[in-house]
Amino acid sequence: MASSQWSDLDPSKVTITPATTLKPLPKPEDLDNAWGKVFTDHMLLCEHDPVAGWGAPRIVPYGPLSLDPASACFQYAPTAFEGTKAFLSPSGTPRLFRPDMNMARLARSCARVALPPFDGAALLELIKIMVSLERRWIPAGKGYSLYVRPTMMGTRVGLGVAASETALLYIILCPTGKYFPKDRTTTSLLASNDTIRSWPGGTGGHKLALNYSPCFAPQRIAASKGYEQNLWLLGDDQHVTEAGQMNFFAVFKKPDGVLEVTTNPLDGTILPGVTRDSVLKLVEAESKSLLPGTVLRAVERTITIKELVESSELVEMFGAGTAAVIAPISRVGYDGKDVLREEGVVSRALWKRITEIQMGEVEHPWSVQCETTVPGLSIS
Amino acid sequence: MASSQWSDLDPSKVTITPATTLKPLPKPEDLDNAWGKVFTDHMLLCEHDPVAGWGAPRIVPYGPLSLDPASACFQYAPTAFEGTKAFLSPSGTPRLFRPDMNMARLARSCARVALPPFDGAALLELIKIMVSLERRWIPAGKGYSLYVRPTMMGTRVGLGVAASETALLYIILCPTGKYFPKDRTTTSLLASNDTIRSWPGGTGGHKLALNYSPCFAPQRIAASKGYEQNLWLLGDDQHVTEAGQMNFFAVFKKPDGVLEVTTNPLDGTILPGVTRDSVLKLVEAESKSLLPGTVLRAVERTITIKELVESSELVEMFGAGTAAVIAPISRVGYDGKDVLREEGVVSRALWKRITEIQMGEVEHPWSVQCETTVPGLSIS
Numbered sequence: 001m002a003s004s005q006w007s008d009l010d011p012s013k014v015t016i017t018p019a020t021t022l023k024p025l026p027k028p029e030d031l032d033n034a035w036g037k038v039f040t041d042h043m044l045l046c047e048h049d050p051v052a053g054w055g056a057p058r059i060v061p062y063g064p065l066s067l068d069p070a071s072a073c074f075q076y077a078p079t080a081f082e083g084t085k086a087f088l089s090p091s092g093t094p095r096l097f098r099p100d101m102n103m104a105r106l107a108r109s110c111a112r113v114a115l116p117p118f119d120g121a122a123l124l125e126l127i128k129i130m131v132s133l134e135r136r137w138i139p140a141g142k143g144y145s146l147y148v149r150p151t152m153m154g155t156r157v158g159l160g161v162a163a164s165e166t167a168l169l170y171i172i173l174c175p176t177g178k179y180f181p182k183d184r185t186t187t188s189l190l191a192s193n194d195t196i197r198s199w200p201g202g203t204g205g206h207k208l209a210l211n212y213s214p215c216f217a218p219q220r221i222a223a224s225k226g227y228e229q230n231l232w233l234l235g236d237d238q239h240v241t242e243a244g245q246m247n248f249f250a251v252f253k254k255p256d257g258v259l260e261v262t263t264n265p266l267d268g269t270i271l272p273g274v275t276r277d278s279v280l281k282l283v284e285a286e287s288k289s290l291l292p293g294t295v296l297r298a299v300e301r302t303i304t305i306k307e308l309v310e311s312s313e314l315v316e317m318f319g320a321g322t323a324a325v326i327a328p329i330s331r332v333g334y335d336g337k338d339v340l341r342e343e344g345v346v347s348r349a350l351w352k353r354i355t356e357i358q359m360g361e362v363e364h365p366w367s368v369q370c371e372t373t374v375p376g377l378s379i380s
Numbered sequence: 381m382a383s384s385q386w387s388d389l390d391p392s393k394v395t396i397t398p399a400t401t402l403k404p405l406p407k408p409e410d411l412d413n414a415w416g417k418v419f420t421d422h423m424l425l426c427e428h429d430p431v432a433g434w435g436a437p438r439i440v441p442y443g444p445l446s447l448d449p450a451s452a453c454f455q456y457a458p459t460a461f462e463g464t465k466a467f468l469s470p471s472g473t474p475r476l477f478r479p480d481m482n483m484a485r486l487a488r489s490c491a492r493v494a495l496p497p498f499d500g501a502a503l504l505e506l507i508k509i510m511v512s513l514e515r516r517w518i519p520a521g522k523g524y525s526l527y528v529r530p531t532m533m534g535t536r537v538g539l540g541v542a543a544s545e546t547a548l549l550y551i552i553l554c555p556t557g558k559y560f561p562k563d564r565t566t567t568s569l570l571a572s573n574d575t576i577r578s579w580p581g582g583t584g585g586h587k588l589a590l591n592y593s594p595c596f597a598p599q600r601i602a603a604s605k606g607y608e609q610n611l612w613l614l615g616d617d618q619h620v621t622e623a624g625q626m627n628f629f630a631v632f633k634k635p636d637g638v639l640e641v642t643t644n645p646l647d648g649t650i651l652p653g654v655t656r657d658s659v660l661k662l663v664e665a666e667s668k669s670l671l672p673g674t675v676l677r678a679v680e681r682t683i684t685i686k687e688l689v690e691s692s693e694l695v696e697m698f699g700a701g702t703a704a705v706i707a708p709i710s711r712v713g714y715d716g717k718d719v720l721r722e723e724g725v726v727s728r729a730l731w732k733r734i735t736e737i738q739m740g741e742v743e744h745p746w747s748v749q750c751e752t753t754v755p756g757l758s759i760s
Contacts, residue, residue, distance in 0.1 A: 036450070036539025043449060065454075066444040069423060069552050070416070074445075074533060076592035077457040083539075114596035149539060153454060154593070159416025159463075159529060159554065161625050163596040172449050174539065194581060201576030203594050210590030213458035213534070214583050216494035216543040245541050 009046065009118045009169075011125040011372075013056035016133075018042070020061075028139040031177035035323070036147065040134040040173045044126055047155075048116045050165035057126055059133065062172065072154035072164035079153035079209035080109035083322045084274075085145035085176070086131040086370055088138045089360030094131050094146075094370035097358045099124050101274045106150065109206040114163035115152055123150060123169070128372040130171050139175050142355055147176045147323070153209075176323075186330035186343050187319065189243055190227035191305050192218050197232040198241060198269040205268040212245070219244075227333055229319075231305075234269060239302040241269050246319030246327060247276035250303050251346045253315045258295045259346060263320075265300040275320040278366065279350055291349050308332060308339050316344025325358075326351040389426065389434040389498045389549075391505040391752075396513075398422070399441035408519040411557035415703070416527065420514040420553045424506055427535075428496045430545035437506055439513065442552065452534035452544035459533035459589035460489035463702045464654075465525035465556070466511040466750055468518045469740030474511050474526075474750035477738045479504050481654045486530065489586040494543035495532055503530060503549070508752040510551050517555050522735055527556045527703070533589075556703075566710035566723055567699065569623055570607035571685050572598050577612040578621055578649040585648040592625070599624075607713055609699075611685075614649060619682040621649050626699030626707060627656035630683050631726045633695045638675045639726060643700075645680040655700040658746065659730055671729050688712060688719050696724025705738075706731040 006012065019041040026038050039062050046057040072078050082102040086094045103120030110117065127148055131138075138146040150171045154164025195218040198204020203211055218230050229244025240248050241264060252260045261283045264270050282290060283298040290296055308314060317329040317339075328343035357364040386392065399421040406418050419442050426437040452458050462482040466474045483500030490497065507528055511518075518526040530551045534544025575598040578584020583591055598610050609624025620628050621644060632640045641663045644650050662670060663678040670676055688694060697709040697719075708723035737744040 037537070039450060062449075064446040065449050066446050069442075069445050069531070069550055070419060070529075070554075072593070073454060074459060074531065075461065075529075075589055076596075077459060077589040078593035078596060079454060079457060081455065112597060113593040114600060147539070149450075149455075151449070151454065157417070159527070161592050161595065161599075163600060170449055174450075196579055196581030199576060199579040199582065201574060202579060202582070208593075209455055209457040210593060212456035212541050213452070213493040213588075213590060215541065216456075216458060217492060219541075220494060220543060 006122050007119050009054040009057070009122040011057065011122055011129060014059060014126070014129060015056060016059040017061065025137065026175060028141060028144050028177060031139065031144065031175055035176055035178070036174055038174055040137045040146075040175070042130070042133060044130050044171040046126075046169045048165070048167040048169065054118065059130070065168070065170070067155060068157045070157050070159055072156045075159060076154070076161060077210045078113040078115055078164050079151065080106055080113060080115060080207060081149060081151040081209060082106045082207060084127070084148050085322060085358070086138055086148060087145050087359050088140050091360070093360070094135050094138055095358070095360045096127070096131070096368045096370050098274050098278065098366045099127065099368060101277065105207055105272060106152065109208055110152055112203060112206040113154070113208060115154055115167050116165050118169070125372060127171060128370050130173060131370045132372050134173050137173065137175050139177070142359060144175070144177055147174050149173070186328040187229060187244070188227045188331035189229050189231035189329055189333070190222040190225055191231040191233055191332060191334040192222070193233045193238060196234060199234065200268060202269070204241065204270060205266065205272065207271060225333065227331070231332055233305055237302070238305045240264060240305060240308070242271065243319040243329060246321035246324060247271065247273040248303070249279065249318050249320055250308065250314055251316045251344060252311065252313040254313060258297050259291070259315070260297050260299045261346060262299040262301060262303060264302055273321055275322055275325060275354065278354055279320050282350065282353055286353070290353060291345055296346070305334050309334060309337070314339075314341065316341050316346055318347040325354055386502045387499050389437070389502040391437065391502055391509060393436040394439060394506070394509060395436060396439040397441065405517065406555060408521060408524050408557060411519065411524065411555055415556055415558070416554055418554055420517045420526075420555070422510070422513060424510050424551040426506075426549045428545070428547040428549065434498065439510070445548070445550070447535060448537045450537050450539055452536045455539060456534070456541060457590045458493040458495055458544050459531065460486055460493060460495060460587060461529060461531040461589060462486045462587060464507070464528050465702060465738070466518055466528060467525050467739050468520050471740070473740070474515050474518055475738070475740045476507070476511070476748045476750055478654050478658065478746045479507065479748060481657065485587055485652060486532065489588055490532055492583060492586040493534070493588060495534055495547050496545050498549070505752060507551060508750050510553060511750045512752050514553055517553065519555050519557070522739060524555070524557055527554050529553070566708045567609060567624070568607045568711040569609050569611040569709055569713070570602040570605055571611040571613055571712060571714040572602070573613045573618060576614055579614070580648055582649070584621065584650060585646065585652065587651060605713065607711070611712055613685055617682070618685045620644060620685060620688070622651065623699040623709060626701035626704060627651065627653040628683070629659065629698050629700055630688065630694055631696045631724060632691065632693040634693060638677050639671070639695070640677050640679045641726060642679040642681060642683060644682055653701055655702055655705060655734065658734055659700050662730065662733055666733070670733060671725055676726070685714050689714060689717070694721065696721050696726055698724075698727040705734055
């Protein structure tokens with residue numbers, strides 16, 4: 001391949017230093033209670049310099065990063081990341097799910113914290129290279145995948161508060177099972193209005209490291225009260241923004257029998273989730289076939305906590321995200337009371353439909369074969 | 381000293397690995413345009429383990445940190461830090477300025493992102509040890525100091541979103557001159573209402589790494605329009621929260637001649653600055669002596685941008701922070717127009733008073749001699 005295909009970040013320049021010994025593969029069942037704790041043999045590193053631009057990507061054995069203690073990523077958190085999954089299709093080919101959306105979102109996230117731009121197609125190519133190299137790590141079976149975490153962070157050394165055009169892009173991969181512990185198929189949320197996850201003009205619409213740690217303490221409070229995650233509220237009307245680290249969906253059964261699959265609009269305070277978008281698009285495109293005998297309608301509008309508590313039309317709730325895919329919400333705590341709903345037919349149908357597309361069990365343009373155009377790469 | 385003086389984080393357990401060669405000291409004048417870029421010979425590291433608690437603090441040569449790429453500090457930004465300065469008093473003794481306030485604030489910041497607690501007196505002792513060891517690095521002369529940056533960050537390895545009780549505390553030090561470039565004695569601010577720095581229920585009242593990178597892009601916009609920093613606004617009333625990375629002060633001359641030194645109250649959206657508190661306390665305690673012939677009054681209330689634009693009582697504006705101490709604001713851009721004020725008598729008097737206390741030129745309980753109670757420590 002001519003390197004001229006790539007403008008700056010250049011997958012054709014990738015070098016590989018293979019690990020001298022490969023790790024034993026974990027058993028798939030051991031992954032179910034250890035989400036995101038086991039990593040593959042290699043990682044990809046690529047540095048950006050404000051003058052020279054992106055350097056040659058290097059695949060090296062998975063191991064620690066060495067960074068100056070005054071690096072921006074430690075001191076001021078200019079860090080964006082993505083989460084996408086590689087699935088093992090029935091034919092044995094790795095597949096990615098709508099990875100172009102992740103690339104576009106990462107570019108937007110990077111711009112929000114003044115990190116350098118990159119060619120999304122080139123990064124996707126690097127991800128494909130990594131997935132291909134580490135394909136032995138993709139666990140077989142529905143519910144299992146190889147989670148891919150591209151991360152970009154500012155590495156400028158200095159305590160002055162300013163943008164970091166010196167940056168490190170890295171890709172790590174971990175085989176994953178179920179996001180929530182094995183014995184639970186639904187999740188519970190405590191509605192939180194003392195801590196606000198995001199606000200207009202803030203960063204909640206971007207996938208940034210900095211959005212997550214402010215949720216740790218509220219998450220502990222929720223856990224102490226018997227809830228797994230927080231339901232984040234915002235504004236005088238106390239409307240829902242997100243559910244833990246997922247987009248929030250409520251399904252309302254209207255008097256005419258239509259099921260309205262409802263979520264917050266992309267107003268800048270919520271993450272534009274790939275799974276969220278997939279739910280809305282599937283409900284629109286398959287409004288009469290997704291649940292035979294029932295008409296579905298996708299609705300984007302704010303949902304207040306008052307409505308969740310009072311509505312007799314509320315039939316189910318679920319969270320949508322890359323890690324959990326579709327997570328039925330059985331319980332929402334608010335003001336000392338619980339809103340309870342069973343796992344519903346909509347979340348079940350959506351989980352089935354999305355995962356069959358992800359796994360390549362059916363043909364769908366969202367499922368992308370993970371073939372690289374860079375020849376000659378292999379871990380010997 | 382008996383180690384029982386310390387509950388957990390224990391300065392008496394500190395070990396030292398001295399640098400084999402010491403760096404040449406920079407000339408003080410070279411520091412004026414390179415704020416936060418030169419670091420001393422050593423750094424202090426101390427790890428926290430959720431079971432074993434705080435380990436023995438280690439002083440080692442300044443150098444890179446080695447951390448797993450899936451560490452919480454990279455992925456979810458649970459990082460709190462402090463900034464305090466050591467000054468060289470006329471007698472040659474290093475002095476710190478109200479360091480107990482920094483210790484208390486760091487504890488609050490750590491709790492906000494679920495980092496482990498620590499003994500503030502023990503951390504202050506570790507800072508004193510580091511300042512004492514690195515005292516050759518404290519530049520002499522007013523306007524110069526050794527900036528101390530204690531940082532605590534979560535180092536739990538794993539991609540699951542959860543609190544990190546595994547943590548690294550480190551202290552780095554850098555000799556500093558003027559925060560703003562040498563040829564400017566005042567700063568200029570562009571009022572920003574499309575990007576919101578902080579929000580009720582958010583993290584703006586804590587000193588967290590994650591508060592800073594969202595300001596990088598707006599700062600670039602401000603710079604492109606000829607302003608050095610942003611004036612952060614919030615709410616329907618468009619009131620001022622902070623000025624760049626400083627607390628904002630406006631001085632209003634009332635009809636009775638009293639000068640009201642006014643700043644936003646600590647409502648959770650602004651940093652509880654040590655310099656901010658010092659300004660308010662000095663204005664209260666020395667209301668008639670700080671500016672002979674003039675009565676000053678400290679006022680904590682919100683100030684709207686409309687008031688800054690329209691008020692005929694507005695006589696001066698300044699920012700207050702550890703790095704810049706007192707930075708007169710000569711220009712605020714809003715809605716295509718500029719609010720212009722000269723550097724005023726109040727900011728000049730406050731700068732003089734605070735820096736003479738910091739330098740130990742006058743006796744004041746805020747200035748703390750930097751003597752350690754841990755004997756036998758020296759860099760050979």
